[in-house]
Amino acid sequence: MATSNDVVGVTGKRVMAVFGHPDDEGQVTGTLAAFLAAGNEVTLVCATRGEVGEISDPALSTPETLGYTRELELRAAMAQIGFSDVRFLDYRDSGMDGTPENEDERCFHQQPPEVAVPAVLAIMREVRPHYVFTWQVDGGYGHPDHVAAHRHTVAAFDACSDAEAYPESGEAWEPERLYWSARTRRQFATIRLEMEKRGLLDDAISDEDRERLDEMLSAPEPPASVIVDCAAFVDRKRRATSMHRTQFGDGGMWARIPEDLRASMYSEERFFQGRPAWPEDRAPRHRFG
Numbered sequence: 001m002a003t004s005n006d007v008v009g010v011t012g013k014r015v016m017a018v019f020g021h022p023d024d025e026g027q028v029t030g031t032l033a034a035f036l037a038a039g040n041e042v043t044l045v046c047a048t049r050g051e052v053g054e055i056s057d058p059a060l061s062t063p064e065t066l067g068y069t070r071e072l073e074l075r076a077a078m079a080q081i082g083f084s085d086v087r088f089l090d091y092r093d094s095g096m097d098g099t100p101e102n103e104d105e106r107c108f109h110q111q112p113p114e115v116a117v118p119a120v121l122a123i124m125r126e127v128r129p130h131y132v133f134t135w136q137v138d139g140g141y142g143h144p145d146h147v148a149a150h151r152h153t154v155a156a157f158d159a160c161s162d163a164e165a166y167p168e169s170g171e172a173w174e175p176e177r178l179y180w181s182a183r184t185r186r187q188f189a190t191i192r193l194e195m196e197k198r199g200l201l202d203d204a205i206s207d208e209d210r211e212r213l214d215e216m217l218s219a220p221e222p223p224a225s226v227i228v229d230c231a232a233f234v235d236r237k238r239r240a241t242s243m244h245r246t247q248f249g250d251g252g253m254w255a256r257i258p259e260d261l262r263a264s265m266y267s268e269e270r271f272f273q274g275r276p277a278w279p280e281d282r283a284p285r286h287r288f289g
Helices: 004-008 029-037 066-079 113-127 144-159 186-197 207-218 231-242 259-266
Strands: 014-019 041-048 086-091 131-134 177-181 226-229 268-275
Touching: 004 029, 004 226, 014 029, 014 113, 014 144, 029 041, 029 226, 029 231, 029 268, 041 066, 041 113, 041 144, 066 086, 066 231, 086 113, 113 144, 131 144, 144 177, 144 268, 186 207, 186 259, 231 259
Parallel strands: 014 041, 014 131, 041 086, 131 177
Antiparallel strands: 177 268, 226 268
């Protein structure tokens, strides 16, 4: 099993991750844990408190208190991997594409660049990170807040070293690298079909869902620059995920995933290096150093 220093290959760095909602960080939790274990500093920025997410058990929260509950869940999740520097941008959850919440002027994806970029940038210039992580271009599956997190974080990264750009957001700083998720949906499709085979799903997979799963399996893998071996951090990652109780209840599909499938799901994280540009013909690495 890899040691923590073998996983990321760097120490003494500052790392900043920017996502849309509590639980979005699950795609980078193992990598953040590895950075921490190797002696790096980590800051997580969450654009919203996930106010319009589903509630797995009404005993856990109400629609009126969900934002507060999910903030506590995120802080508890990050405590499982050893850090507490969690920041919120105070925008409202936009909800899924096409829902009425999308039209709320307070929601994250409604914010124009001149509002959202300096909000991200102020934290970036305060933290002065060497590496920045965020959602991939399409937000994984097109969620408006995920796409906004990518767009505004990239813009903040590009502006960070320019002293004339948003001077009210702090002193200029030049971060070294920007990464975004190279999340593969093949893994989700494979696990769901395997759970069906083992009789672990409550309901049969509909024809529509099966067609969507087949599309996931046949789609090309997104390009990756770094593929991180998180096997040494699976337990911490599992504990962190379990803190998001309103989203992943005891009776949900994720709670029923067998240990062997869970280990395979949690043991690898993939990222694409967006800045500086990653050459198309370069093979992915397995460490950041």
